Amino acid sequence: MSLENERRVISVIVMNESSVLARVTSLFAARGYNISSLTVAPIPNSDMSHITIETQGSPRVMEQITKQLHKLIPVYKVIEHEEMVEKEMVLVKFPIAENLSDIAALCSAYNGGIVNVGTEMVIAMVADEPCRIRHFIEATERYNPIEVVRGGVVAIER
Amino acid sequence: MQMSGAQMVCEAIIAEGTKTVFGYPGGAIMHVYDEIYKQNGFEHILTRHEQAAVHAADGYARATGEVGVAMVTSGPGFTNAVTGLATAYMDSIPMVVISGQVPLSLIGTDGFQEIDAVGISRPCTKHNFLVRTLEELPRILKEAFYLARTGRPGPVLVDIPKDITVDIGEFVYPTEVNIPTYKPTYKGNRRQIEKAAEAIKKSKKPLLYVGGGAVLSDAYLLVRELVEKTQIPVVETLMARGVMGAGNPLLLGMLGMHGNYASNMAMSETDLVISLGARFDDRVTGKLSEFAKYADIIHVDIDPANIAKLVDVDYPIVGDITQVLEDLIPLLEDVNTDRYQAWREILRRYDELHPQSFVDSDKEIKPQWVIERIGELVGEQAIITSDVGQHQMWAAQHYPFDRPRQWINSGGLGTMGFGFPAAIGAKVACPEKTVINITGDGSILMNMQELVTAAEYKTPVINVILNNQFLGMVRQWQSFFYEKRFSETDLTFQPNFKKLAEACGGIGYDVTTKEEFDAALKDAIEKDQVCFMNVAISRFENVLPMVPAGGALFNMMLPQKSENDKGEK
Ligand SMILES: Cc1ncc(C[n+]2csc(CCOP(=O)(O)OP(=O)(O)O)c2C)c(N)n1
Ligand SMILES: [Mg+2]
Numbered sequence: 156m157s158l159e160n161e162r163r164v165i166s167v168i169v170m171n172e173s174s175v176l177a178r179v180t181s182l183f184a185a186r187g188y189n190i191s192s193l194t195v196a197p198i199p200n201s202d203m204s205h206i207t208i209e210t211q212g213s214p215r216v217m218e219q220i221t222k223q224l225h226k227l228i229p230v231y232k233v234i235e236h237e238e239m240v241e242k243e244m245v246l247v248k249f250p251i252a253e254n255l256s257d258i259a260a261l262c263s264a265y266n267g268g269i270v271n272v273g274t275e276m277v278i279a280m281v282a283d284e285p286c287r288i289r290h291f292i293e294a295t296e297r298y299n300p301i302e303v304v305r306g307g308v309v310a311i312e313r
Numbered sequence: 314m315q316m317s318g319a320q321m322v323c324e325a326i327i328a329e330g331t332k333t334v335f336g337y338p339g340g341a342i343m344h345v346y347d348e349i350y351k352q353n354g355f356e357h358i359l360t361r362h363e364q365a366a367v368h369a370a371d372g373y374a375r376a377t378g379e380v381g382v383a384m385v386t387s388g389p390g391f392t393n394a395v396t397g398l399a400t401a402y403m404d405s406i407p408m409v410v411i412s413g414q415v416p417l418s419l420i421g422t423d424g425f426q427e428i429d430a431v432g433i434s435r436p437c438t439k440h441n442f443l444v445r446t447l448e449e450l451p452r453i454l455k456e457a458f459y460l461a462r463t464g465r466p467g468p469v470l471v472d473i474p475k476d477i478t479v480d481i482g483e484f485v486y487p488t489e490v491n492i493p494t495y496k497p498t499y500k501g502n503r504r505q506i507e508k509a510a511e512a513i514k515k516s517k518k519p520l521l522y523v524g525g526g527a528v529l530s531d532a533y534l535l536v537r538e539l540v541e542k543t544q545i546p547v548v549e550t551l552m553a554r555g556v557m558g559a560g561n562p563l564l565l566g567m568l569g570m571h572g573n574y575a576s577n578m579a580m581s582e583t584d585l586v587i588s589l590g591a592r593f594d595d596r597v598t599g600k601l602s603e604f605a606k607y608a609d610i611i612h613v614d615i616d617p618a619n620i621a622k623l624v625d626v627d628y629p630i631v632g633d634i635t636q637v638l639e640d641l642i643p644l645l646e647d648v649n650t651d652r653y654q655a656w657r658e659i660l661r662r663y664d665e666l667h668p669q670s671f672v673d674s675d676k677e678i679k680p681q682w683v684i685e686r687i688g689e690l691v692g693e694q695a696i697i698t699s700d701v702g703q704h705q706m707w708a709a710q711h712y713p714f715d716r717p718r719q720w721i722n723s724g725g726l727g728t729m730g731f732g733f734p735a736a737i738g739a740k741v742a743c744p745e746k747t748v749i750n751i752t753g754d755g756s757i758l759m760n761m762q763e764l765v766t767a768a769e770y771k772t773p774v775i776n777v778i779l780n781n782q783f784l785g786m787v788r789q790w791q792s793f794f795y796e797k798r799f800s801e802t803d804l805t806f807q808p809n810f811k812k813l814a815e816a817c818g819g820i821g822y823d824v825t826t827k828e829e830f831d832a833a834l835k836d837a838i839e840k841d842q843v844c845f846m847n848v849a850i851s852r853f854e855n856v857l858p859m860v861p862a863g864g865a866l867f868n869m870m871l872p873q874k875s876e877n878d879k880g881e882k
Contacts, residue, residue, distance in 0.1 A: 226618050
């Protein structure tokens with residue numbers, strides 16, 4: 156079955172305390188689990204943070220990841236997303252010489268737009284589903300992007 | 314009450330009921346040592362190496378079930394303690410280690426004796442703390458003890474910057490702990506337990522697979538009751554020796570790489586494994602795809618991450634073994650024990666076919682004879698610790714353990730050098746017991762400086778060195794799997810163990826005959842002083858049966874029936 160290396164998104168709700176992120180990431184490193192992307196931010200009006208991890212593994216590995224994360228003392232909750240809305244953000248820098256209206260049209264097709272224009276370059280921002288972000292990055296290639304910065308996945312269960 | 318951070322540390326240790334702390338001072342922890350000097354709520358034992366301090370606290374914890382406490386300074390003091398933390402972590406031993414750290418202002422500057430203690434110990438502690446303010450110190454100390462002893466136990470490190478031990482603040486030791494993210498499950502799910510009971514009643518060849526969790530949970534009386542009621546045969550892991558008690562007719566023995574024939578065959582043929590606090594370690598299972606191939610599995614463990622980690626489990630039960638058995642046993646009142654009669658008979662025949670045995674000799678001392686002889690002479694009265702190697706396996710195979718906590722060894726990490734300091738800790742905790750460390754000529758040297766500690770504090774540990782002039786276990790693998798190329802395992806260059814013991818304030822014995830052994834052991838027990846008993850044993854003795862690493866449990870190398878077939882010259 157193609158389940159062997161399924162992509163999964165996990166949310167980890169943790170207490171805001173020093174080295175909690177190190178605990179989470181060193182667990183992945185020590186046990187040989189994969190991290191494709193990782194985002195962290197505090198949860199408003201609470202003393203917790205929300206970590207979103209994009210990873211892959213067989214169902215047994217996924218089960219272990221969830222359980223091992225749960226075992227960490229400052230971890231409050233682990234959500235293995237099933238039915239989720241997921242989004243990722245990307246910033247792309249283009250030379251000013253490129254066709255700006257083409258770039259603007261491309262960005263708006265992906266729910267984004269140009270967010271900054273300087274003398275040398277323009278910066279575009281797009282936020283969309285991770286697979287759409289990949290397509291967007293592919294599509295930008297013909298406009299000679301100077302730099303691409305992806306934000307990593309965030310997800311929320313429906 | 315107003316006091317310094319250092320005083321708070323001492324007050325917390327006293328409040329937790331710890332009677333003995335093992336440790337070693339140094340710059341960053343000196344304020345705490347100054348307070349130790351002034352108080353008399355607990356005793357401090359100065360080991361001669363930080364690793365030994367942590368192993369001693371570990372031995373204390375294993376012998377009693379209480380939290381062991383060790384104290385070390387920053388930098389090298391802490392790094393020396395890491396092996397001790399890892400050893401305790403792998404065997405889930407409740408322990409609190411307090412380490413000094415450089416002052417807060419120096420953290421991150423590569424200060425003198427600064428090392429990232431929480432970073433290094435993260436993978437080998439249940440949890441760790443770097444204290445950042447004096448205000449949080451009482452709470453952290455309370456949580457450290459609480460975390461160490463609850464749920465799946467384990468070592469907890471509290472790293473305290475020096476300035477925090479100096480600062481003065483208000484001390485109120487919390488009476489309760491509330492960690493919203495930490496709620497261990499003790500009570501097993503009722504429906505799952507009912508299903509497990511039905512499975513037991515339906516099975517024909519059930520097998521109880523008991524691990525170290527049964528010791529940690531102090532569940533042995535319930536395990537014995539379960540066996541008595543159901544007449545189901547039992548195998549023990551290395552960590553569970555003593556749970557059933559030697560001589561129990563339903564105890565098949567130890568299973569795994571050096572398990573006996575009947576135990577390993579039972580695991581290979583059972584139709585229902587009832588796992589109580591065991592974790593399917595590779596040294597137990599051998600080749601996983603062949604392990605308990607025909608069985609459904611009931612897995613009881615307090616740590617959900619242990620369940621279905623390596624094998625698929627049909628009846629997962631997360632909970633404390635004691636509580637789960639309290640719920641399970643009444644459901645088995647009407648079990649028909651005759652159902653398993655044919656199975657017990659098969660296993661009895663297996664055991665007759667290849668009993669746990671060895672060929673004794675009149676010319677030289679066999680290590681197995683030594684173990685059995687200690688069992689005859691001190692038996693139930695002893696606590697046995699061990700190091701790592703052949704001697705450890707012979708002890709596990711041949712000693713007649715009567716109760717849990719009588720057998721103390723480093724199973725998970727396999728730490729040579731563990732046995733002697735752990736024995737000191739056990740002796741401190743249980744002074745009325747005879748504490749014997751069964752060790753090897755390799756292992757004993759890894760913490761031999763503790764002779765001085767044991768002599769000073771009058772902890773008369775008897776070290777029985779099964780001296781084969783080899784790193785024997787490695788030599789055995791070289792014999793079997795490396796065409797007898799004995800690369801760096803020959804220990805014929807030896808210290809004078811007798812003089813070594815004497816030089817440190819202990820007694821030494823050189824033993825070359827069985828009579829000398831009996832006399833030496835009798836003398837050692839009478840003299841009540843730390844000793845090295847250097848026992849010359851047959852050099853090329855192997856630990857058998859043996860399942861080669863990664864092989865199926867039923868493919869065992871078995872002992873030869875006659876003495877002249879040792880395959881070595
Ligand atoms: C600290 C450490 N280093 C290395 C090993 C690998 N090792 C396992 S058993 C063994 C040999 C032990 O020799 P000895 O103490 O004489 O025991 P014997 O096997 O001869 O009974 C070695 C080197 C270990 N387990 N621990
Ligand atoms: Mg040896």
